[in-house]
Amino acid sequence: MSARQPRFNQQVLIDTTPLPDDVPKVQEVGASSAPLMSASFFIGARCKPYNDDYMMCKTDANGRGELECMREGRKVTRCAISVLDDINKHCLDEFRAHWKCLENNNQQMWKCRLVEHPLNKCVFDKLKLEKTIPGTPEGQAPVHTKKRSIYM
Amino acid sequence: MPQDMPPAGGYEPVQYKRNLPARGFRPSYYFLGVTLLCTWGFYEFGKGVREHNELAREKMWSRIHLIPMLQAEEDRDQVRRHLADKAREKELLGGEFKVYHSDRFVRPTFAATPKDVTK
Secondary structure (H helix, E strand, C coil): CCCCCCCCCCCCCCCCCCCCCCCCCCCCCCCCHHHHHHHHHHHHHHHHHHHHHHHHHHHHCCCCCCCCCHHHHHHHHHHHHHHHHHHHHHCHHHHHHHHHHHHHCCCCHHHHHHHHHHHHHHHHHHHCCCCCCCCCCCCCCCCCCCCCCCCC | CCCCCCCCCCCCCCCCCCCCCCCCCCHHHHHHHHHHHHHHHHHHHHHHHHHHHHHHHHHHHHHHHHHHHHHHHHHHHHHHHHHHHHHHHHHHHCCCCCCCCCCCCCCCCCCCCCCCCCC
16 A cells, blocks of 8 residues: 555656755666676675675664665665776676677576676686676586586 | 088198288387487486576576665665655644654655656
């Protein structure tokens, strides 16, 4: 009941009042889904402490904590922006190729391995961020580094 | 009238077996072949299932890494609207009023629409 979104017929009404001045300003990420997905593992690699902090704050507040966790949330956003900026600065061509491939392939990562490998290599060489998938079984190549895969 | 009797020395043996050459290999070879084919097929299928699981894991983790960032953005927007709501309420009503008999945050049901179009 209370979660129902108000709908208006005349025009789209969006409250554009900015946050008060005593809240530190933070730029929003502003990336769309494919670049975010392409950069997700690098965001996870660099921002894990911030992300964990934020999620712990949210858990402590029983999943609410919009006001309490603003500080952690700003750190999370700033960290994600820093990763995206660095990738854009150092590996723009590879990054762009990968997210365009994701965009064209229904955002299925297994369809974009050929352009993903150069991106991973570039990011690892220049930014020292490695893509790791937690929980991969021991003694088995992670799925993004497999030489021969069935889904290709 | 003389009765018909069997010929001397008895009848010829009756041929009841078919006299057709058996084509192909022995049946057991076919059975073995199909069994091997199916075994190989299930083996490959199993490999595919495991790879599929890994792909699903990859996808899940890529989302897990993004969740805090997206949630933080959404929360900030909620806070912005909430504070704006309160400021507007204060401006219109001249003070803070508790609508509900609890301190829990309740998402507002009604929204005050602005006088002029904002977007």
